[in-house]
Amino acid sequence: MTTLQLPSFLHGSSSTIRRKAKEEGRRYGKQYQLNGPYPPPHELRTVAPDEVVFTHEVVDFQEERPAWRLHEYWETLLGLSDTLGKSYRHINASHEPVVRETAWGALFFAICGPAPDSAERTAPRLRAVLRSWDSLQYGRYLHKKLNTFLDLEELMTAACGWAMDAWCPEGGDSVRSRLEVASERMARATRENCVEAILRQLPQILPFADRKLLSHPEVVMDLALWREHLDTMDASTFERISGVRPGWVLQRLYQWDRELGLH
Numbered sequence: 001m002t003t004l005q006l007p008s009f010l011h012g013s014s015s016t017i018r019r020k021a022k023e024e025g026r027r028y029g030k031q032y033q034l035n036g037p038y039p040p041p042h043e044l045r046t047v048a049p050d051e052v053v054f055t056h057e058v059v060d061f062q063e064e065r066p067a068w069r070l071h072e073y074w075e076t077l078l079g080l081s082d083t084l085g086k087s088y089r090h091i092n093a094s095h096e097p098v099v100r101e102t103a104w105g106a107l108f109f110a111i112c113g114p115a116p117d118s119a120e121r122t123a124p125r126l127r128a129v130l131r132s133w134d135s136l137q138y139g140r141y142l143h144k145k146l147n148t149f150l151d152l153e154e155l156m157t158a159a160c161g162w163a164m165d166a167w168c169p170e171g172g173d174s175v176r177s178r179l180e181v182a183s184e185r186m187a188r189a190t191r192e193n194c195v196e197a198i199l200r201q202l203p204q205i206l207p208f209a210d211r212k213l214l215s216h217p218e219v220v221m222d223l224a225l226w227r228e229h230l231d232t233m234d235a236s237t238f239e240r241i242s243g244v245r246p247g248w249v250l251q252r253l254y255q256w257d258r259e260l261g262l263h
Contacts, residue, residue, distance in 0.1 A: 004138040006053070006068055006104045007041035014063035017072045025079020028095075032084065038098050052149060053139050055111055055159070059146050073108050088114060100125065103132035111143075111159035116240040117248060119194055122163055123187035126179050129156065133176060165204070166197045166244035186243065194242040195230045198249065202226060205246045209253055216260045220253050229256060 009020035024041065031039045047053060053068040054060050060069060080095065081088045088095075092114060099105030106128035113125060129136065133152070141155045142148070150158065153175040157164075160179070167182035167189075185193070202223055211217050219225055230238070241248045 002134050002138065004047045004053075004103060004135050005044040006047060006070065008043040008045045009041065010070060010072060010104075011045060011068050012066050014060065014069065014072065017069050018075045021072050021075035022079035022082075025076035025081075026083045028076070029080045029083025032080075032094075038095060047139060049138075049140075051140070053141050055107070055141050055143050055155065058144050059142050061146075070104065070108055071112050074112070077114075097124070100128040103135040106132045107136055111155070115248070117243040117245040118239045119167075119186040119189045119197075119242045119244075120239070122243045123183045126160065126163065126183035126186070130176065130179060130183065162245050163243065166201050169200065189242070191238065191242075194238070194244070195227070197244045198230060198241065199223065199227060201244050201246070202249070205249050206253075208246065209250055213254060214257050216257050219260060220257045 007024070009024050010017055012020070028038050031037070047068060051068060053070055055070050057071055060067075060071070077088050077095075080091065084091055096109055096113070100109055106125070110125040110129045137152045139152065141150045141152070143150060143155055143158050145158075156175055156179060163182050163186070164175070164178040167185045168178045172178040172181060189197070206221055206223075209221065211221075214220060237252070241252050
């Protein structure tokens with residue numbers, strides 16, 4: 001029988017989970033230093049049908065109430081980084097693929113994972129969720145809206161709808177099918193494909209920019225000038241927005257506006 005299982009250390013009060021999760025990260029780090037592979041969690045527990053999995057801290061107000069708190073896996077990443085003496089950015093390539101092989105790890109990295117949400121990085125995250133879809137469907141989730149309990153399709157729409165909008169704009173029969181199309185296109189996207197996806201989404205993203213914060217709106221809000229800007233952008237900067245996550249595109253817009261003021 002298919003069920004959803006999470007590491008037992010992700011259940012409890014927030015303070016207990018944070019302590020245990022950081023300890024788990026230190027254990028991962030020590031094991032990795034000894035012989036390389038990251039160890040699995042000590043214990044997995046099945047999520048009961050009446051239990052809710054918190055996936056974002058913004059709705060997690062009752063911190064001392066025992067609950068499943070997937071977003072607190074960040075504490076494990078911090079413990080791992082502390083033990084290895086490196087920022088998580090430097091160890092992500094070895095750690096994330098291992099954890100993504102589990103259903104809970106796939107979901108964590110898809111909706112809570114470290115930035116940037118580049119096309120190259122997002123594709124395997126979405127594919128991992130798709131591989132674990134049957135198991136993850138057994139969860140009830142709380143994401144960013146209080147008292148709004150989500151099934152898996154609703155959760156992925158709330159957390160990763162931006163990827164479907166940018167990479168499967170034609171829609172589909174289901175959220176799962178749209179994610180399949182989006183992840184496939186992201187996986188094989190060239191830089192030009194990413195440029196076209198960004199330009200296609202800009203009319204939906206730009207209205208969210210706060211003009212009061214802009215010194216050069218006539219430049220950074222101009223779609224034609226965005227193409228030129230994207231064509232001349234260095235590879236590292238472009239990677240951060242290549243997945244077309246609106247928040248990162250808007251961040252780049254504000255940075256571009258500040259850079260214009262320096263010339």
